[in-house]
Amino acid sequence: MTGGSVVVEGLTRRFGALTAVRELTFSVAAGELFGLVGPDGAGKTTTLRMLAGVLRPSAGDALLGGRSVAREPDHVRPQIAYMPQRFGLYEDLTVRENLSFYADLYRVPRAERPARLERLYAFSNLGPFQDRLAGKLSGGMKQKLSLSCALIHRPAILLLDEPTFGVDPISRRDLWLILTEMIAEGVTVILSTAYMDEAERCDRVALLNEGLVLALDTPAALRAGLEGAVVAIRAEDARRARDVLRQLSDIRRASLFGETVHAVVAEWVGADSLRRELSAAGVRVLDARRVEPSLEDVFIQRVAGEEAHA
Amino acid sequence: MSGMGISLTRLLAVSRKEWIQLRRDPRSMALAFVLPLLMLLLFGYAITWDVRELDLAVLDQDGTSASRSLVEAFEASGYFTVVERLEAYREADAAVGAGDAASVLVIPPGFAADLSARRGAAVQLLLDGADANSATIAFGFADAIVDGFSRRVVLEGRTVEPAIDARIRTLYNPTLESRNMIVPGLIGVIMMTIAAMLTALTIAREWERGTMEQLASTPATRVEIVLGKLLPYVAIGVLDVAVTAVAGVLVFGVPFRGSVVIFLGQTVLFLVGALGLGVFISAAAKTQLVATQVALIATLLPAMLLSGFLFEIRSMPPLLQGITYLVPARYYITATRGVMLKGVGPETLWVQAAFMVGFAALGLFAATRVFRKEIA
Missing domain, CATH: 3.30.70.100 (Alpha-Beta Plaits)
Incomplete structure (x- = not known):
């Protein structure tokens, strides 16, 4: 899978008088693991929402896989997956129903579904819980289901907003195993995190504060710069x-x-x-x-x- | 794989998801299947304009056989029941005021004497004007009874051909049962309210539960989402209307003279409009509570008051008459009454159909326009 590059140019979002994200500019290469780090209110979620096409930028643009999210969101959506910070799946649908709903939305060919589901169940250990309502899953399992739904259509770019927030250590490890596997397959991952050990795993990290990039480099270079x-x-x-x-x-x-x-x-x-x-x-x-x-x-x-x- | 165009797969996926959610939500199920029948039975029994067995108090100050036969004429009509015999005139006001009687018949002393002397006798009828509708009807009945009574007295066995013999025949609802008017109208009122309420929940729920954010990031377009959400509710709505109409015919004996196909056709058009309105409200409100309240107020009151269901549109002030053109239930109720009571077909109902096509188109347009796939 190639072409999953992300180019952010002057991305800005204002909410009234508040500027949540200020002229953000950076590039992420295809297959890179890119971290957004910063305190609450730094603009991480706003940035990811704009990249996912669910929030319109006030100014600037982002090219995902070469397509503009502001001008041609219909071409961006099929190649990305977005996992919001708040659990975004249907709690009154079962694990399997949620997965097949998302498979339908991305028009995953029926013939390919069994193999993909099997793989995702193997990854997430959700297989035994396929018929359980999503609302009855633990926090960690919910996040794994979220990630599985995000991966059902094999996106080139994964946008994850604090995917491990409030998740137990075992599920957190599982989630990272899945991510590592995806990156090995060439998927581009942009995630926000409040955990520094997760930031350390990223190829590069952008430090955000009050909507601005304070620093952007590999974790090692950032540490060396202290x-x-x-x-x-x-x-x-x-x-x-x-x-x-x-x-x-x-x-x-x-x-x-x-x-x-x-x-x-x-x-x-x-x-x-x-x-x-x-x-x-x-x-x-x-x-x-x-x-x-x-x-x-x-x-x-x-x-x-x-x-x-x- | 392109994200352009309308995908039936995605549309049906949204419908299926919506249907599963609906099935697992007892509140929505009750709203969809129990409430319409409940409303029909409740309103069907409660609302009636038929005035029968009016409570009558009698003050017979004459006490003759003539005065007694006038009272008998009132009782024999079937419209009045004598509930109280009064002794003095001052009791008359009290009887009406306390609600013991809706009307009082006062026969003054000398009634029989006046009659036999051919002087023209007077009787007095006191009516409870607090219920203007019943009072008007009671007046009409009383007038007719007294008229008939006096003609009998005048003729005393002779027969005379009247100058004009008015033979009145009521079409479509020969027994003038108000239920026949109410039930087809009720179907419109109920469906307007239920349809808008049902869909008002659906998009607001996605915003409230945070599922819209992830849905918005997928290739599903707003047309697919809105149409996909409407589809199950159109099916439920048609089922509801069918059940309500059958119940109207079986329970209340309302006739069904027209074509079922035309009836269902009008129903689908009306439902799409009403459901679209619900989606519009839902998308604009963003919380379930606000959405259902707005939907209830925006649909129930106009459908009850301004659709011609309870009040004749032609007797409204011009401004209100103008507003009724914006009330979709007006067209649907005209159509349901037309099909059920008169058995009229497209030759008459095309006007209603045209307005409802417009309403449906407007509902869908408004729903897809206001529903932006964007958070915040």
């Missing part, structure tokens, strides 16, 4: 540790990552010096060490940098 080093500190009182670190002159940034404080420091600042400073301030440090910067570090720095400029 200025300074990261020291991860575990302390008895993580919150206090962060507050103390923020007072120090060598610290560019200190943020809580769960129970750990990530301090972005100048290259020459060692973990030991931070430990001493914290102990002097009366914070008991359990552990302090240099770590590889994660996408989350990059992301926080970029977003914060944006706010500092504003």
